[in-house]
Amino acid sequence: MTRSPKQLLRHSILVAAGLLGSGFIPVHAANRTTPTRKVYKIKQVSKDLLRMVDKAALTKVKPVYGAETALIPKKFLHGQESTQNASTILSFVPGINATSTNPIGVKTHISVRGFSQTQVGYTFDNLPIADLFNGGLSGGNNNYADLTNLIPVTLGETSGIQVTYGTPPPDVNAVGAIGGNINYLPLVPSSKQYESVFAGYGSFATRNYGAEINTGSAAGYGNLLLRFSSRQTAGYLDHSPDREYSYYAAYDLPQISPTSKWSLVFLLNKNQGATAARMPKALLAQYGPYYQWPTSFTYANSQAEHMMAILQNKTLISAHSVFGFKGFYAYTNSHRLEYVNPNANSQYNSFVTFYLNPAETVCQYSGNDFMGNDSAACQAQTINGDNYHSYTYTTNTFGLNPSFEWFNRYVNLKAGGLGVVSTYNSRNYVYGSPDVPEVPGYNNLWDEHGWRIYGKVYAQAKIKPTSNFAVTPGVKYETISTHINDVPGYYYTVGATSGKTYSEVSPYVGVQYKPLKGVTLYANYAKGYKYPNITAFYAADSNATTTSPATPVTIKPEVVNTYQFGMAYNKGPIDASISFYRSDFGNTFSSYYDTNTGLTYEYNIGSSQYQGINIATAYAVDGYLSLYGNYSIQEAKYTSNSSSQYGVSTSIGEPRPNTPTYLAGVGILGHYMHTRARLYGNLVGPQYIEASTGAPTDLSMPAYATMNFNLAHTFAIHQYGIKNVTLSLSGVNLLNSEASVLEKQFPYINGFTGNYLEAEPMMPRSFFGTVKMVF
Numbered sequence: 001m002t003r004s005p006k007q008l009l010r011h012s013i014l015v016a017a018g019l020l021g022s023g024f025i026p027v028h029a030a031n032r033t034t035p036t037r038k039v040y041k042i043k044q045v046s047k048d049l050l051r052m053v054d055k056a057a058l059t060k061v062k063p064v065y066g067a068e069t070a071l072i073p074k075k076f077l078h079g080q081e082s083t084q085n086a087s088t089i090l091s092f093v094p095g096i097n098a099t100s101t102n103p104i105g106v107k108t109h110i111s112v113r114g115f116s117q118t119q120v121g122y123t124f125d126n127l128p129i130a131d132l133f134n135g136g137l138s139g140g141n142n143n144y145a146d147l148t149n150l151i152p153v154t155l156g157e158t159s160g161i162q163v164t165y166g167t168p169p170p171d172v173n174a175v176g177a178i179g180g181n182i183n184y185l186p187l188v189p190s191s192k193q194y195e196s197v198f199a200g201y202g203s204f205a206t207r208n209y210g211a212e213i214n215t216g217s218a219a220g221y222g223n224l225l226l227r228f229s230s231r232q233t234a235g236y237l238d239h240s241p242d243r244e245y246s247y248y249a250a251y252d253l254p255q256i257s258p259t260s261k262w263s264l265v266f267l268l269n270k271n272q273g274a275t276a277a278r279m280p281k282a283l284l285a286q287y288g289p290y291y292q293w294p295t296s297f298t299y300a301n302s303q304a305e306h307m308m309a310i311l312q313n314k315t316l317i318s319a320h321s322v323f324g325f326k327g328f329y330a331y332t333n334s335h336r337l338e339y340v341n342p343n344a345n346s347q348y349n350s351f352v353t354f355y356l357n358p359a360e361t362v363c364q365y366s367g368n369d370f371m372g373n374d375s376a377a378c379q380a381q382t383i384n385g386d387n388y389h390s391y392t393y394t395t396n397t398f399g400l401n402p403s404f405e406w407f408n409r410y411v412n413l414k415a416g417g418l419g420v421v422s423t424y425n426s427r428n429y430v431y432g433s434p435d436v437p438e439v440p441g442y443n444n445l446w447d448e449h450g451w452r453i454y455g456k457v458y459a460q461a462k463i464k465p466t467s468n469f470a471v472t473p474g475v476k477y478e479t480i481s482t483h484i485n486d487v488p489g490y491y492y493t494v495g496a497t498s499g500k501t502y503s504e505v506s507p508y509v510g511v512q513y514k515p516l517k518g519v520t521l522y523a524n525y526a527k528g529y530k531y532p533n534i535t536a537f538y539a540a541d542s543n544a545t546t547t548s549p550a551t552p553v554t555i556k557p558e559v560v561n562t563y564q565f566g567m568a569y570n571k572g573p574i575d576a577s578i579s580f581y582r583s584d585f586g587n588t589f590s591s592y593y594d595t596n597t598g599l600t601y602e603y604n605i606g607s608s609q610y611q612g613i614n615i616a617t618a619y620a621v622d623g624y625l626s627l628y629g630n631y632s633i634q635e636a637k638y639t640s641n642s643s644s645q646y647g648v649s650t651s652i653g654e655p656r657p658n659t660p661t662y663l664a665g666v667g668i669l670g671h672y673m674h675t676r677a678r679l680y681g682n683l684v685g686p687q688y689i690e691a692s693t694g695a696p697t698d699l700s701m702p703a704y705a706t707m708n709f710n711l712a713h714t715f716a717i718h719q720y721g722i723k724n725v726t727l728s729l730s731g732v733n734l735l736n737s738e739a740s741v742l743e744k745q746f747p748y749i750n751g752f753t754g755n756y757l758e759a760e761p762m763m764p765r766s767f768f769g770t771v772k773m774v775f
Contacts, residue, residue: 061094061577061616062568065169065462065472066510066524068579068614070094072161079676079712081155081229082200082208082768083730086184087137089155092667093163094616094630097660097684099741101276101760102235103206103768104244107148108137109742109760112180113165113581114610114634114659119530119558121174121181124153125265125310127328127401128175129184132422132452133534135176147334147393149242149271149302153184156210156229157248157267160185165614166581167526167562169508170458170476173401173418178528178560179583179610186265186310188250189223192216194723195775198229202730202768206233210246223252235276236763238292239299242273259316268307275300275336278744278758280348289738289761297344304334320408324416326401331394337434338389347752349595385432386443397422412462414474420454424534440487447487450534454480460508468514472524479503480531486541491599496544498537500553504529518571523564530558535591536602556587556604566614573620582611588638590694592646595749605694606642606650610659611635629666634659634685638696648695657690657697658742674714681707684739689757691745704739704762708732726772736765 061070070093080089085105090098101107110117118135121128129152130136137152162183164172174181193216199209210229217223225248232243246269253262277293277300284291293299308330315323403416427447429438440447460474483499486492510524532555540550566579587604594601612635618628636656643649667680682705689699712728740759747755 061579061614062570063510063512063520063522063566064164065460065474065508066512066522066564067169067526068165068522068564068566068577068581070163070165070616072163074159077155077158077160079710079726079728079730079770082202082206082728082770083708083710083732083766084155085151086153086155086158086161089161090163090182091682092665092680094665095165095612095614095632095634095663096163097663099760099762101237101741102240102242102273103202103204103233103763103766104231104242104271105151105154106242106271106273107276107760109658110137110182111658111660112163112182113612113614113632114636114656115179115583116658118533119176119179121168121172121177122152123172123174123181123183124308125186125312125326126171126173126183127310127326127399128173128418128420129153129308129330130175131332131395132175132397132420132454133395133424133450135530135533147304147332148275149273149336150304150306150332150334151244151269151271152306152308152332153267154229154244154246154269156227156246157187158184159187165579166524166564166583167506167508167528167560169472169510169526170460170474170506171403171414171416173456175420175454175480176530178530178558178562186250187225187227187248188263189214189225189252190216191223196772198770198772200768200770203766204234204236206766206768207231208770217252220254222254225250235274236766237276237290237761239295240274240276240292242271244272245270257315261314263312265310265312266308268305270303270305272303273301275302275338276760278742278760281740281743281757281759283348284759284761290764295339296341297346298338298340300336300338302334302336305332307331321404321406324401324403324405326399328397328399328401330397330399332397333395334393336389336391337436338391339434340387340389342385342387345750347748347750348756348758349746349749384443386430388431388434388436389428389445390431390436390438391428393424393426395422395424410464412464414460415458417455417457419456421451422454423449423451425449426534440489444487444489446489446491448484449487450482450484452480452482454478470512472508472510472512474508476506476508477503478506478529482532482534482537484534484537484541492541492544494544496541496550498540498550498553500532500537502529502531502557504557504559518569520568520570522566522568524562525564526562528560528562530560530589532557532589533602535600538599539601542599555602558589558604559586560584573626575616575618577614577616579614580612581614582609584609584639590644590648592644592648592694593692595692595747601646603644603646603648603694605644605648606638606640608656609635609637609639610656624672625668625670627666627668630664632663634661634663644694646693648693650696654696655688657688660687661685674716676710676712678710679707680709681705689743689745691755692747697745699743699745699757701740701743704737705735706732706737706762707734709734721775723774725774726770728770728772730768730770732766732768733763734765737762738764 087098087108090096095113098110112120122130164181168181195213197211208231212227215224227248229246249266251264310328313325399420401418406413428445429436456478458476462472464470481501485497488495506527508526512522536555540553544550560583562583564581568577585608588608590605592601613633616630620626636659638650638654662685664683670677685703686700710730714726716724741762743759745755
């Protein structure tokens, strides 16, 4: 029988997948006769064991283990990839504000109920993807080493996004997630075979295209999903083009045993483009909201990639228990080349932080000690200019996540752990031409090597004495060790080594009670710790001299006690919830940016408190139309009079920065036959502005509103091998708001006195269209 090219392609993929998954074991070997006994197949186990994703409405907020959670389901993600990314899509969830400076998703800013993105955890398949040394999805956006073009995960690689508000329960494998956690659920193969291609075009010359192949379940071969996509844009900011490539594979290996399931996930996201600068507001007012520095003055181009591979197994021990195992490896590399005109002189401190005088004479020890002060011990040299900076940041992360779960009618038990080892190299070299050499002790501002080891063990139970009452106690023990070694360079004249180990115990308890049908009352208490970023170690190493080592690291972990309680109602066409929360912080983190040296130092400053109210509602008018809305009141303030070694002081009642005082969202969702439509708006309240020193200011950004829509229709074809074609059109910021999404205060430089504000403008009105064909 003659096979079509499509059939041959699918057969080839299945054969390759089968050989890989079986370790080149003949297929018939998996069909051996087994003794007659009761077999509990993996697919027959309860949904709790398999962690099935609820098909909930977007705005449905419900308690899990007594904590408030929300879900963006897979269906909502469809048609959003052209206008949203894995960060900005979170703005549809109550209590979250998320922005980025281009449609693809670079330079993201995320806050969850007022908590900054470095206080929030990020996981992919419940495994940490945040930078272990700086927090956040892209280095934290709080120091010179920001990885602004790094995109660890894309919408096309997810089958849903889970949000946990507040300090999460012990079984959530995020590091330092004291303000909440965002878990991206991996896209997994479906049982049905299909192929699809897609492409789109929109404002700012934004283009995307890609393809997806799913082999479907086949005995002896397993199930393989392959996906590729590319997106590029000219950007809405002046001369800020960007391009992204995404490669993804998910493979359910052939089941050798009906009680055990193995799977593999691989993703690789590569980005290349200009790194946009946060611009002085005075220049934006003069030249327009999307103005960037002329490339004759300064520019920066970046290349970044993130790779992650996960091997997972779930094995049934009995009808009520399962052993799980995940092993993973992640690699991150970011390289940025910056240029500044050596003849330029500006009172503003842009993203280009610190440059030597091109004619500055430096000296080098024979032992590669750099910038020594003893002129008799070194030979004078002159760097060949310093108008080019080559900055590279590389991490390698290995992790293991074993778990055990046991369920019966009254008690569900969980226990497990997480072990992670991560290494990094951060280096910055300067030169007079773009082919910057890397000669330690000659032209490096810094060349830093380090590692972090994180370990966690936990136990957690859900006790259900009655059908309408449950209590969830739990505890976790964490330990984290950090070691940093600085090669001699401009910032570290003799080089230095420092490090510290922290160990903490975090209790957790949650309660749920259903007094009436459709009504759930819930409450929880959790204690959590955020461990210092790598910037906390900079001060220790920079203080080292030829006669004394690095000073001890004295910074303490940020500690938080979180309290939540609320009520959820789900009956008939109505979904509604209201919750109250309060988080009391000790050893509050802040960061000091030195405009003279370009270094950032993390420090503790007193105590603070975050509190607020979340309200979410949804109403199904009929089978075709539904309405939703949410409203959050957020407050963050200092609760002590404190001061730091950097001259920053705080007073009781002073506001914490970058926390919108309120957030609101409203939307209409409709579908009829094969047409889907969505119109939604967001309102972001005023938020206080932070100084570059970490000090609070009395300045605030004004409130702003956005309105967006999405319209899609699917045409059933069933001819020429085509199953259906979907056309979609999306619009962003229909009100064309010209607000800033982030502002920060900096002091003038080069002899100018006073302060000024730098800002990042939001995306203007824009439209995007896509077409998708399924075969």
